[in-house]
Amino acid sequence: MSGEADFQSMTDNEMVLVALTGDTQLKTQLESLCGAKDVEAVALVVAGDPEKAARALGAAGTQGVGLYDLRGGGTQHHNLLAAIPTLSRNGPVIGLVDHEASQIAQGALAAGVTDVIAQGELTPAMLRRVLRYALARKESERKLTRLRLFDPVTSLPTQILFWEILSLAVRRAKRNHDFFAILLIDIENLPDGHSEDGPYQDLAMNELAQRITPVLRGSDTVSRFERQQLAVLAESMPRVEDVQIVAEKIIEELTRPLSLGIGPLSINVAVGISLYPTSAxxxxxxxxxxTDAMLQARDHGANLFVFA
Known part of the structure; x- marks a missing residue:
């Protein structure tokens, strides 16, 4: 398959090379390389501008790799590097250069391409090796990003992602003169030890995460903030009374006895609540x-919430 952003017939099972170039001779060379016999098939899409290339990479999904024609090496080519971050958001990008040690090659790597390859090294086998490497590296980055941003036990956002979401919520609230609440939930009496299915604490946290989600609205965010803490961001809460109702429902759900194969288990929770913009x-x-309000709730007894 080849053509100007002709990506309607891409499949999930074949690699897709999205070439950003206006060179017809290179297009012909790539068609020959991608269609070479005795090697796995590579679908080719040729795009004449970064916008079309980005769309094609997005359409290719997890099998697409961009090839950005940066040959020539002149000063004017350095202006092309500005398109690399945009392309890279849609998939891995390889820079096609005259020489791998050239200034433009180093600039492309600094701008975010996965790799660079010189045109003289393009063979059917080399092209596929470079594509496989780019796809494998991108997949590794996706997995690492997910581990960093989502808790592997509960699939909830981690503290890192919660901070980012909260920062955006603050900006929205300032712009829209809105009101929101943070509920920090500390969980006590979680069991120690392991079962055949994993550590009891992880099993308990996974069940608690499943319980709390139906209590919240679709616009709310719940995070595994610490190993034994959950954090909830409840945006656009017009009244303090509404926040109180949410806190009461959370406590009711989380304090129902757990059953983890070791008999019914009761836990205690303490909920600290801060409000934007009255608390901070x-x-x-x-x-x-x-956090201060949560500590007060914990000091005053079991299963309480305290407003900051």
Missing amino acids: TGAEGLLSRA
Whole structure:
């Protein structure tokens, strides 16, 4: 398959090379390389501008790799590097250069391409090796990003992602003169030890995460903030009374006895609540006030919530 952003017939099972170039001779060379016999098939898409190339990479999904024609090496080519971050958001990108040690090659690597390859090294086998490497590296990056942003036990956002979401919520609230709440939930009495299915604490946290989600709205965010803590961001809450109702429902759901194969288990929770903008107007201040309120709730007894 070849053509100007002709990506309607891409399949999930074949690699897709999206070439960003206006050179008809290179297009002919790539058609020959991608269609070479005795090697796995590679679908080819040729795009004449970065916007079309980005769309084609997006359409190719996890099997697409961009090949950005940066040959020539003149000063004007350095202006082309600005398109690399945009392309890379849609898939891995390889820079096609005259020489791998050239200034433009180094600039492309710094701008975010996965690899560079000189035109003189393009053979059917080399092309496929470079494509497989680019796809494998991108997949590894996706897995690492997911591990960093999502808790592997509960699939909830991690503390890192919660901070990012909270920072965006603060900006939205300032712009829209809105009101929101943070509920920091500390969980006590989680069991120690392991079962055949894994550590009891992880099993308990996974069940608690499943319980809390139906209590919240689709627009709310719940995170596994610490190993034994959950954090909830409830945006656009017009009244303090509404926040109180949410806190009561959370406590009711989380304190129902757990059954983990070791008999019924009761846990205690303490909920600290901070409000934007009355408690604080920044992400750090809001979480700090929620932490203080959670500690007060824990000191005053079991299964309580306290407003900052």
